[in-house]
Amino acid sequence: MSLAPNTPVLIGAGVSTQRCDDPEQALDALDLMIAATEAAARDAAAPAALASLGYIAVPQGRWSYANPAGAIARHVGAPAALTVLASVGVLQQSLIADACARIARGEVASALVVGADAGYRILRGQILGKSLPRRTQDDLPQIHLQPKEDLFHPAETRAGFEMPVGLYALMECAHRAEQGWSVAAHRERLAQRYAAFSEIAAANPHAWSRQPQTADFIREDSPRNPMQAFPYTRLHCSTWNVDQGSALLFTSVAQAEALGVPRERWIFPLASTESNHMVPVSARRDLAACPGAAIAGQAALAAAGLSINDLDLLELYSCFPIAVETYARALGITDERPLTITGGMSFAGGPFNNYVLHATCRAAELLRARGGGSALVSSVSGMLTKQAFGLYATQPGPQGFVHQDVSAAVAAATATVPVLEDYSGPAQVAAYTVLFARGQAPRAVALVDTPAGARALIGSNSAALIQALQQEEFVGRRIEVRDHEWRWAEA
Numbered sequence: 001m002s003l004a005p006n007t008p009v010l011i012g013a014g015v016s017t018q019r020c021d022d023p024e025q026a027l028d029a030l031d032l033m034i035a036a037t038e039a040a041a042r043d044a045a046a047p048a049a050l051a052s053l054g055y056i057a058v059p060q061g062r063w064s065y066a067n068p069a070g071a072i073a074r075h076v077g078a079p080a081a082l083t084v085l086a087s088v089g090v091l092q093q094s095l096i097a098d099a100c101a102r103i104a105r106g107e108v109a110s111a112l113v114v115g116a117d118a119g120y121r122i123l124r125g126q127i128l129g130k131s132l133p134r135r136t137q138d139d140l141p142q143i144h145l146q147p148k149e150d151l152f153h154p155a156e157t158r159a160g161f162e163m164p165v166g167l168y169a170l171m172e173c174a175h176r177a178e179q180g181w182s183v184a185a186h187r188e189r190l191a192q193r194y195a196a197f198s199e200i201a202a203a204n205p206h207a208w209s210r211q212p213q214t215a216d217f218i219r220e221d222s223p224r225n226p227m228q229a230f231p232y233t234r235l236h237c238s239t240w241n242v243d244q245g246s247a248l249l250f251t252s253v254a255q256a257e258a259l260g261v262p263r264e265r266w267i268f269p270l271a272s273t274e275s276n277h278m279v280p281v282s283a284r285r286d287l288a289a290c291p292g293a294a295i296a297g298q299a300a301l302a303a304a305g306l307s308i309n310d311l312d313l314l315e316l317y318s319c320f321p322i323a324v325e326t327y328a329r330a331l332g333i334t335d336e337r338p339l340t341i342t343g344g345m346s347f348a349g350g351p352f353n354n355y356v357l358h359a360t361c362r363a364a365e366l367l368r369a370r371g372g373g374s375a376l377v378s379s380v381s382g383m384l385t386k387q388a389f390g391l392y393a394t395q396p397g398p399q400g401f402v403h404q405d406v407s408a409a410v411a412a413a414t415a416t417v418p419v420l421e422d423y424s425g426p427a428q429v430a431a432y433t434v435l436f437a438r439g440q441a442p443r444a445v446a447l448v449d450t451p452a453g454a455r456a457l458i459g460s461n462s463a464a465l466i467q468a469l470q471q472e473e474f475v476g477r478r479i480e481v482r483d484h485e486w487r488w489a490e491a
Contacts, residue, residue, distance in 0.1 A: 005254035008100040008401050010267040010392070011046065012249030013361035014039025015206050016116065017349075019243065023125040023132055029063045030135060032116035032245035034075055040112070040247040046259040049249060050076035054108030057084035057095040059353045061117040062240075066137040072114065082108070082142055089147030092356035093379035093388035097272035099250050101403045109255040115354025116245030123241045151382040153280035155419050159445055159457035159484075160435060165237055167281045167383045168320035169229035169433035170447055174287035175322055177431075177475035184471075187231050190321050191219035193339075194236060194346060197318070201343020206362065208242045208349030227442075230434040230470050238319045238350030246357040267364045270374070270397035271303035274388035275410040281383050282447055282455050285415035287431050292387035292410040293330035293378070300376065300389040303402035308332055312373035313366055315359040317380040318344035327378050327387075341366055341375070360390060367394050417449075423456035424482045429474050430455070434466050442466050446486060448479065460486035 016035035020026035027035065041047050053076065056069040065071070069083035086095055092115070099111035125132045152161065161167050176186040195215040201207040218235045221227040225234050251259065256266060275292035301307060308331050316327045316339045324339055333339065342348035342362050345355055356379045363375035372394045379388035387410075391397075427448035436442050444460040458481050460466070465486065468474070480487050 003253045003396060004400060005252060006104050006106045007253045007396060008103040008250050008269055009253055009256050010248060010269060010364055011049065011251050011256050011261045011265055012040035012044030013364040014041070014043050014247045015358065015361050016245040017206060017208070017243065019120060021124055023121045023128065023130055026118065026121040026243065028121065028135065029061055029116045029118040029245070030065055030068050030071055032118060032243060033058065033068060033114045033247070034072060036116060036245035036247035037072055037076065037112060037114050040249040044249055044261050044265060046261050049110055049251065049259050051078055052110050052255070053078040053081045053112050055082045055084070055099055055102055055111035057086065057099060057113050059086045059090065059092050059095060059115045060088050061115060061354060062119060062122065062352045064134060067139045067141045069141055070139050071137065072112070084143040084145065085141040086145040087147065088353055089151055089381055090145045091274055091276070091379050091381045091386050091388045092354060093272055093274055093390050096248065096269070096360070096390055097274065097403045100269045100272065100401050103250060103252050104401050110249070110251040112247060112249055113357060114245070114247035115351070115357050117351035117354065118243045119241040119352060120243040147278065149278045151385055153282050153419055155421055155457050156280060156282055159459060160443065164383050165232060165320065166229045166433055166435050166445065168322050169232055170281060170431040171287050171384065172231065172320070172322040173433060173475060174431040175325060177473060178288045183473060187219050188215070190231065190236060191215035193321065194218045194344070197340055197344040198347045200338065200340055201347035204343050204348055204362065206358070207343050207347055208239060208244065209347045227436045229436065232320060235346050236321055238345035239347070240350055240352050242349040242351050244349050244351040244358065246354060246361050248357055248360055265368065267367055267392050267394060268396045269390065269401050270393055271300040271391040271402040271404070272388070273299040273303070273404045273406060274386065275407050276386050276405065277407045277411040277414060278382070278385050279414055279416055280419070282419045282457060283416045285417050290326040290330055290384050290387065291413040292406070293327045295406045295409050295413065296387050297327070297331045297389050299404050299406050300391045303399060303404065304391055304393070304397045306374065310374065311376050312370065313341050313363055313375035314339055315341050315363060315375070315377045317356070317378045318346065319350065319380060323380050323384060326384060360392070363392055367392065418454045420450070420454050420456045423450060426451060427456065427479055427481050429477050429479060432469055432474055434469055444469055444486065448481065456481065458484050458486050
């Protein structure tokens with residue numbers, strides 16, 4: 001097949017990992033990015049590729065660098081590269097798509113998407129009471145991408161949802177009720193799935209934790225695996241306290257040939273599809289559905305002329321179990337198929353806001369090892385707020401690289417309801433969870449439907465209710481609300 005010179009290809013995938021107990025001796029996140037960048041160049045066997053970079057994009061992590069892409073550009077000798085910083089709430093896949101699209105349009109010949117977080121370094125510093133130095137930068141990126149809307153509804157923040165886990169647990173509850181599973185059966189299902197993920201991580205040389213875990217240990221609350229938001233224990237959640245970096249080095253076909261990158265190292269980005277339509281969790285009429293996953297997923301497959309069963313490798317974003325379950329259902333993926341190639345964010349590691357880069361690196365590694373095939377890597381931003389997919393293969397696609405934003409179609413397919421800041425009166429439970437925090441008593445939080453078709457968030461400190469919520473199904477029950485509190489349960 002004759003390839004257009006501007007066809008984008010992934011020529012290098014680099015990862016960096018450290019586990020240094022002395023935070024003062026550990027690399028910071030920027031150094032981890034640089035290490036991953038250099039690893040990507042070595043992976044491509046093309047060290048000269050870095051000096052020719054025309055585009056460098058970095059997703060925001062738990063660090064305060066003003067322009068990490070600029071620092072990387074100077075380090076590798078590419079000061080003219082366009083520098084991009086993407087705030088939290090911008091899909092990680094969007095940076096990959098932008099890099100490939102710019103190559104396809106002939107704007108740049110090579111591009112780098114790189115990210116890292118040093119969460120373990122931060123944790124060790126806190127444990128040891130050490131104040132770690134912070135780099136300062138005077139320059140700013142040429143492009144700073146930010147989400148157009150807030151990820152949280154004000155009512156969610158007021159109800160105590162300071163972290164995403166509680167809102168994901170609400171969606172998990174709604175999904176369980178919709179499927180008709182008992183509370184106990186659902187918890188066992190999640191535990192079994194994540195035990196299988198831990199086995200996959202054990203075989204992943206880049207995984208943060210390579211120790212398989214039993215379903216019993218994952219399921220139950222314990223000092224080493226505390227409950228976070230029912231039914232999620234810590235091992236159901238993304239592991240942020242990791243020091244990991246990853247880098248994806250893209251070039252045009254012409255540039256890859258000029259650099260002498262062997263053809264068998266090339267991985268073709270076939271499609272990148274995304275939805276940036278934003279609706280807060282509480283305002284979604286169907287809490288268990290994710291139209292964007294289905295629409296963006298099918299658009300990616302259609303662009304390459306593939307079906308879900310044609311794919312050799314799958315990586316479904318796994319910040320929390322409901323993300324995996326929702327995407328699998330939206331794409332028609334059966335329970336028998338492995339849903340991760342890394343082992344998931346609980347075990348492979350969930351570096352803050354750049355996991356998709358790690359998953360894509362692993363996809364490239366495995367596709368090369370197979371000597372052929374295709375891989376689908378999904379992306380999530382916020383609380384299943386935005387959805388995206390990257391489709392890759394060892395052979396080019398029928399349409400070259402396809403980048404499609406399906407936000408308008410997702411908006412048309414997404415039904416919403418108003419969320420009340422204040423409500424008292426009768427209501428029906430739509431979803432609920434119990435929030436746990438170290439040193440604090442657990443608190444129940446429920447999302448309820450009002451007779452007028454609106455939603456409200458309510459809470460309760462009742463120990464008896466909190467215990468019952470973790471044993472029985474309360475979705476669909478009629479209750480009474482007064483001053484944001486769950487006052488009476490149905491007899």
